[in-house]
Amino acid sequence: MSVLQLSTENYQNVAIRDIKLGMFVVAVTKQKGDIHFKPGMVSSEATCRSLQSMGVLEVKIDLSRSKHQQETLLENPESNLAPEEQEQEILTTTEKTELRKRAQKLYAEAKVLQTKLLNALKNGEVVDIAPIEAMADEMVDSIFKNPDAMVFLSRIREKDTYLMEHSLNVGMLLANFGRFLKLSRQTIKELLVGGLLHDTGKIMVPDEILHKPGRLTVDEFAIMKKHVEFSVQFLDKSEGISKIVRTVAANHHERLDGLGYPRGLKGLELCLISRISTIVDVFDALTADRCYKKGMQATQAFRILLQGGGTQFDETxxxxxxxxxxxxxxxSLVKLKTGKLALVVESNDSAPLQPVVKIIYSTTGKHYLDVKVIDLAKTPTEEIESAVDPKEYGIDIQKFY
Incomplete structure (x- = not known):
């Protein structure tokens, strides 16, 4: 199987009225009368009209051989950017609870799978990515049903598990961002798989460099940068790897100004997938605790991304x-102006500064409070003062999820 060949899941039925230039048609699935059809690329409007005149009602396309989506995502960085987030289904409290439990279970299973993958690579074993893809399918379903749950889990980190959790979190955040941009479900799944696999090459970097507490020397950084090459080599040896998955691994350290690595790509050389991979990878790295630095709050990371907008990162x-x-x-843990600490449990698109929070602690009395969930948009007496680090108060946010 070619490295670019995808599973049968990448076949999609398309009504003839929705046919687009660049689609690779492999079969006619609905028709009027007998039709002699030869598989191939829809390369012109005349081809579209011809199919319609022949009585074709629906066709099956091969996404892995189609260019309509790949060219959009991998060549044109300005396309497919939805102006607003798609509407979310309104869920009951019980449904939200069940979805949170399901998300926690999936996250735990994904961590086990990711650990097995990294251990297998360390031992030089042949790795089957089919379990990764199956897990990605379930995680994408969870992200569509309740994105807040998966984003919450990406904020919970354990000590000394950076490589595994960083890859997992980048995958989830990429998938959630892809959902926000209204990319196709298949693309979102590939983004998630790309995140899971994007840093696998780091297992080839010596631990004394990978976990060095101080600044890397020029020679050490040159070795560190090779992890991208190692990741791509691993992917190229694996079957069923799509262009999108490979692009996430190959380009997540490239920058708009050409000062990234390994190839120094810049400007329009960086496709949409490359640009969003860079942003998500940097955000998760900035907010993670490492052996040599403390992770910053999300608001600080956002500020750094904004400062690099237009130079390092795509500002839009x-x-x-x-x-x-x-x-x-x-x-996130936030401090309210009343001195209470609250955990952000749901976002609020119409009022970004007024999310739904769970009040858990009093900074004035220095004690835990009876847990209370409030919607800040509907509670004028409470207002966020600042984001805070849970470690400052010895709070394990996982216990309150």
Missing amino acids: LVKKFIKCMGIHPTG
């Missing part, structure tokens, strides 16, 4: 990412 996409995440992302 940075703003969309912040809107997607919310000024105070779910999983």
